[in-house]
Amino acid sequence: MDGPFLRADPGLGLEAPAAGTRIEHLVGGEATLPRMLADIRTVAANHREPFVYLAGWNCENDLPVPASSGRTDNLGEALRFAAGRGAQIRLLLWAGALDQASLRRFPPPVRKILLDLAARWSPTRAHNLATEALVKKLRSAGDDAWCHIDDAHLFAGSHHQKLLIVGSKERFVAYVGGIEFSTDRLYATDAAGKRIPGAPLFDVTLRVSGPGADSLLRTFTSRWSATVPPPPVPLAPLPVLRGLGAPPSPATGSLTSQVTHTYAPGFPYRAKIQTSARAIASAIRSAKQYFYMEDQYYSGTEELTNAIKDALRADKDVWGVVVIANEASVGDLPDLAYRRRLMLTPLVAAFPGRFYVFERKGDDGTNTGRTAYVHSKLTIVDDVTAVVGSVNSSYRSWTHDTEVMLTVHDPRGAGPVNPPDWRPIRGLRAEIWRRHLGAPAATLGDPALLRRWWLDVWIRARAAHVAPSAVFVPAKPAFGPLSDWVWTNFLDPRVP
Template identity: 30%
Template sequence: MRTEDWFLAGAERGNDACRLPEWCEGNRVVAHVHGSAYFARLVDEVRRLGRGDHLFFTDWRGDADERLCPGGPTVGELFCDAARRGVLVKGLMWRSHRDELSYSEEQNRQLGDEVSAAGGEVLLDQRVRRAGSHHQKLVVLRRPGAPERDVAFAGGIDLCHSRRDDATHAGDPQAVPMSGAYGDRPPWHDVQLEVRGPAVGLLDAVFRERWEDPHSLDTHNPIAHLRDLFFRADLVADPLPERPPDPPPAGDARVQVLRTYPAIRPGYPFAPRGERSVARGYAKVLRRARRLVYLEDQYMWSPHIAELLADALRRSPELHLVVVVPRHPDVDGGFALPPNQVGRLQAIEVCHRAAPDRVHVYDLENHEGTPVYVHAKVAVVDDTWACAGSANLNRRSWTHDSELSVAVLDAAFARDLRLELLREHLDRDPGDDADLVEADGAVRAVEAAADALDAWHDAGRTGPRPAGRLRRHRPERMSKLTRSWAVPAYRMLYDPDGRPWRDRFRHRW
């Protein structure tokens, strides 16, 4: 298993300004399935930090009052207490749009204000493309006096409402309003990685690159700049101490950090023409796929990404594609819903045309029959390469917003992650997975479970409910008239392209 066969090497990243190592060995990676598991670990690790230690974080949305455990602390309390103890707390939050547009500007500003008042520093960062966002979800904890205890968390889980769910999928008591199909407490499925070893140094460097970007935090937004001046927002990043040496080896996993940065003006110093290593990393590994590609994704809605999956299916006649997606978008309404649906419908059609009998798309429900919102961004290829992060399988995540994913080359980790996820979806106990190890057996098991649950629903939900939570995903069909306006709206607003024009014309990620 040669590293360079699976990871991007040399110029394959496509960003000559990148100063990160191509990859690093000697890491230990643990997957935390669900926000409750991740939040509990985060609380434990942050409470152990002392004076002079570092707490760096980036996020798309942060709610200061989100309880990380049933009895607290909240996000604000945890980070503020750390700052008062003398921990160096620095954060980068997406500046976001007004709350009236269903975004989170006020929430992000509130978290920043609380942490700053306690002695930390949180900046609202709008150095993005127009209509873009900073979507990275990262927490880095460094202990300069004890580097062997350094740890980082990266994945799909924001420090905000709706994320603290567990395997029962009863939902977070502090919920964000969503489509009515998910109820008042939307069940939420997500994954965050805990990383130890030299890769913590790579993730620390990712934070520092953004923090030290000398360009204005309010790029392209003079109104926001005036509002920040009025509220006396912190618009200048204080210097960081020198980056500590990388932690010592902690395990056997090889790790590569993948990112998306769009092409903007002025360009990022660390990515003047952008970086699309998330896209390139997936494209490379999909060319190697032979037996099973297992995906969990919030969107999986771009036909451009679906073409890569279709090519893999045509290239390898024994390859199966198993995908777990949300049953419904997170929004509803006559205008917002069709553009959210049409991209996924197109993507599934592209894959089905390539191999109709080897494409298996499912969604989830809890035991009460409420759909589970799949927010995870997870891929496992041939139980060898695994990836989790903030980047979805759509063009926006691969070109337009800032994203961060962690790719792991470790057969044991990749297999164990896939089996853990499948056991939950099939209502299996730990260790009850002998028939799931091989690709063909796993496909038979998930098909049988989904068929049984679908049949139970079709029969009026009479008799004992079959084990499992998987349902066959049945995307909404739409008329030619609806497609005629939904497709352009989807491409322009929901799934825009952040590549330079010459790369678009060459169809190059």
């Protein structure tokens, strides 16, 4: 099997790797959200039987998005436009609510902690319910529009997939990554003018066409069919949905791809599905030169720790770099500093000069300025493999919630080191490292040259938009004697 792919397993919804996928990397909400809206409007205006399928954790349909015309657009207006031209609209959104029946089982002190933490989700719930109301209004006007608010998940869980698939029978594209219609991807303040630390967030999404888009479409439609209660709500009769024997979309690129998932047992499928965790670990273990990761939390799992150890022990010349959200900007996960150190301090100590962990600095050089909060969920290996999607490096994302990842691999190899001849995965990595390191274009194509840059930043001999993480600065657990219970059962729940 070419690349770090997993063996197909239909019982887990895991398809075989498929050749011919094309990706376009989009860094930041300013690049991604206008492109999404333009695709919705273009397809609806120019193609027969268009459709728009969206799965999201947080969906602000009225978020003002700067458009190329100099005006602003928003998802709600784009959906109205598409629906008015006969598009089939389907949205899967998280309910954003805590299971009250389960909550009542806990003693009052624990219940208070959990309710205080769950209050952080309330804006998400309000946004998603407002989007549901918009879609209901479209349906009441006779449009083919449906939105399902999904609250079927394990206690303290969420539906975290971020997918947009838009197109028609003739062609369609898919978006997968960390970016969705959320204020903090575009603006430094919320609607009330309150500052959002680290925003706009540093984030990455891929725009995908070809067989990889087919698989992402099947992810959405399979979950829709398994989740939406009777009576059935129809989906577009697209050829790629007619079974495994259907011909794939024409090859549009040179990459081989595979889509993986996280689903808790029973939500919505009978078996637990943890193929995304395996895909990330497989990519890291495939490293021959380096592996690179970006992550929002990076509190880790035992499997992730073992994959890093295996890669670094297998070859003394392999090295790894991780860039994570600045702790000063992360206010949504108490106890993160302590949990990060439990994982990272031993790893950094065990592999000096070969495993580096950095926190992003804001564009203004501060710990809470623009882009200090890294939200990407990204692994790149040797400039030939990338894994991008919604999965954080935590037990929650690897085992418990609803997630999706796309692995892409270039079977031709890393390719030329000089721009503009970079192959897709090298181009993605170079663009991200340019933003973090500020290195000149002449050096960006060769990871070996930039290894010294990362070392210089680590020893503080060079300035950059990243700084060494404080993994050797002690941190205390946030909830005293209850910390382990709150972390394991609520903040970072896990499924064995």
